[in-house]
Amino acid sequence: MSLNELQRDALGEIFNIGVGRAAASLSQIVSDEVLLSAPEVMVVHREQAAKVLLGAELNQFSTVSQSFSGPFDAQAMLVFPESNALEIVRLMVGPHMSIEELSEFEQEAMCEIGNIILNACMSSLADIFHIRFESTLPLHRFGDTYNLPILDGDEEQMVLLLQVDMIISQQRIQGHILFLLSVPSMSALLDHIDRYLSSQGLA
Amino acid sequence: MEKNTHPLLLIVDDSRMSRMLVRAIVADSRPDWRIAEACNGDEALQIVAEECPDYISMDVNMPGISGLEAAGRIRIRHPEARITLCTANIQESTREAAARAGVHFVAKPITAQSVADAIAFFEA
Incomplete structure (x- = not known):
């Protein structure tokens, strides 16, 4: 299953709107400008997604995941290199906390960041397609490329993979957003994209 | 050759x-407008160098120079061009940068309403 050029473009633009909203929310939290972009959408099999993450410079990750259910279901996951995660938390809570205090706060802060970014992306899909999702609470975990949840399970799943570039207070942070979808869910997503494009007279 | 009197939107x-x-919505409500497209800021500057559009709808986050920078460069040479920033970057800092650059801010997603907002600015 693959996306044609217009479907990929549409999905990229919808997520672009989502991360734009997330950046606005995060900028209110850190009281500074946040540049957040998701330049490219890739659709890959689960094993390939792991390889992309393995190709990242660091292989210790901080992840936040949330499940969304609706006309199609997705397990959404925000993945940052672990060293970046602590930096994001420091930027959120200010420079006055010690490393120990920051570490204590990390789980909660990462859940909040994940909640903002993942919900912004899914809300963008929901608004454009006029659909509704229910979501679980965000779950924060540490992991490496060998025990990330995307490697688990037998079910054939597709992964929508977005590289995220975030710049807060001159700190450049690269992460990934992953959406795991079963084949029927991916097919339902593509149907929604096609219906949307068709309703706009673009397909 | 006479100047084409139909407004040009880039x-x-x-x-x-x-x-x-944007093209579909504008073509629907302003069928006499001519429409050109560019997929990044550098391409926009090339088009502007050949014929300055009356109106420009500019994204911000694009490969190469940002839409804000492209808009700023266009405004220096063509202060009469009316430019909207049409962007998903809805932060206050971007709105302020748009105001400083003398361009109108329109938040994505692109809808009939957001394009109507841009058209109202162009024609004001």
């Missing part, structure tokens, strides 16, 4: 879907 966006959406 749509600058790296998303093909966004360009198509």
